[in-house]
Amino acid sequence: MTTLLIRAARVIDPASGRDETADIAIDNGTIADLGANLDAAAADRVIDADGLIASPGLIDPHVHLRDPGQERKETIATGTAAAVAGGFTTVCCMPNTAPAIDTPTTVRGVLKRADETAACRVFPVAAGTVGRKGEAPTDVWGLIKAGAVGISDDGDVIASAGMMATVLSLVAEVGTVFMQHCQEPSLTRGAVMHAGAVSTRLGLIGWPRVAEEIIIERDIRLVAVGGGRAKYHVQHMSSGGSVDLIRRARDAGLPVTAEASPHHLLLTDDLVAGESGQAFDTHAKMNPPLRERSDVDALRQAVADGVVTVLATDHAPHTPDEKAEPFEDAPFGIIGLETALGGYATALVETGAIDWPRLIALLTIEPAKLCGLDARGLGSLVVGGPADVTLIDPTTKWTVTEDDLAGRSRNTPFLGMELTGRAVATIVRGKVACSRHQAASSA
Known part of the structure; x- marks a missing residue:
């Protein structure tokens, strides 16, 4: 059983030279499979990553x-x-x-x-x-x-x-x-x-x-x-x-x-x-x-x-x-x-x-x-490797507010500045540690 499936992302892994649309299957904290049209029915959770980068x-x-x-x-x-x-x-x-x-x-x-x-x-x-x-x-x-x-x-x-x-x-x-x-x-x-x-x-x-x-x-x-x-x-x-x-x-x-x-x-x-x-x-x-x-x-x-x-x-x-x-x-x-x-x-x-x-x-x-x-095994996406993945919306524009700051301190010059590109989900050891991405479902 796949714990998590990331579907239809632009998978960019510079370590292997990969840059293609693909699915990523994650199980037990590792990448179980990586390729096109993986079986979503076998997953506990599916994230639709169309339009996103999986890094x-x-x-x-x-x-x-x-x-x-x-x-x-x-x-x-x-x-x-x-x-x-x-x-x-x-x-x-x-x-x-x-x-x-x-x-x-x-x-x-x-x-x-x-x-x-x-x-x-x-x-x-x-x-x-x-x-x-x-x-x-x-x-x-x-x-x-x-x-x-x-x-x-x-x-x-x-x-x-x-x-x-x-x-x-x-x-x-x-x-x-x-x-x-x-x-x-x-x-x-x-x-x-x-x-x-x-x-x-x-x-x-x-x-x-x-x-x-x-x-x-x-x-x-x-x-x-x-x-x-x-x-x-x-x-x-x-x-x-x-x-x-x-x-x-x-x-x-x-x-x-x-x-x-x-x-x-x-x-x-x-x-x-x-x-x-x-x-x-x-x-x-x-x-x-x-x-x-x-x-x-x-x-x-x-x-x-x-x-x-x-x-x-x-x-x-x-x-x-x-x-x-x-x-x-x-x-x-x-x-x-x-x-x-x-x-x-x-x-x-x-x-x-x-x-x-x-x-x-x-x-x-x-x-x-x-x-x-x-x-x-860190810094790359390979089958059998650690399931640490960042999903990125490369085109979203957002203005930094204090609500975006998750740490203890607020000392940033970027408050009020518009930036382009943002992480929308962070997966650590196969588990979603942070997400602002809504396109997810249970299989």
Whole structure:
């Protein structure tokens, strides 16, 4: 007996090159069959997906679930509720928690809480240095063995070149990936937004592009000096100059990748000045900051050219009280899981930069490969594989409201914005975790 049948979807699976109208039969948490005209009478439930895309479950390799220690902002339960509302079936959570995810015990604790409360799959990314202080390396092998899928001090950079070289060596030995938050701290002291004409006009301390670029350039050289053995990934790339550095590194054959986030592909620093709403809106304050139109264009081109191989939200919840502080004092960060797919489609597909199959690759098999999740069958749709599926309406236009936000926090600059493309059903381990799609029936 088939538990669930998805009927007449446009099945896009970049991992296998599949792009065709087909049915998907799901049973016992796995894909039982995939093809045309499967037997609907044998299914407990049928979803009519005519006009929809059926994608492998979306994967976000960069989210902040704030658990442990910052549950007032988000929890594993609320953060994964936001994830499935946005079409994500897997998220990788960052280690800037309290305490930091820097021991095998804390990794196992996150996995245990996820097993008990999460609406989707959760994999921790563990810290590269003890306490994320940049002073002593963690037990990288022990962290990966405990279940971490990558290493990062995200929220902070590893500022010491010597320590960075040590961590890269450990990452290479274990065969995992290091994800860098690229920010030279001495160049960003007191900075709250991009350094440019807008920051000058507003009288705010600016955050120069070079603060990101100098770390990327340093780390690429360290990867090269280490023989190109360590996988190195740039998080939330924001600068056109950074794009050039990543392009050259990849052309040289180094194992260097980079991600882009929805806000850096859609928004500019004009938002801080109130061009589209309220001036000094703290929902326009994030790290790295929104930059200029030339940077947005460079990032979109980087996605089109294959320089950016992964898309990630950097979902960063904060409480309303924190974001109600004056602009200079409010914390950096915005949420993104619920709005990401529409943001990406609006920025990249609607503009003609890429097509839907490429967008889906950037959200499925590419992040799966980055974190080694492809070895677990994630990021693809194959018979016998995990039944993680996202159903997408690629043409629907929708305006973001607070009712669309399923997590604990509301700190997004996308409220009131019209986006194109949306997840209408999210299936995790063969079960519908979230649905706004009405065309379903019982067989």
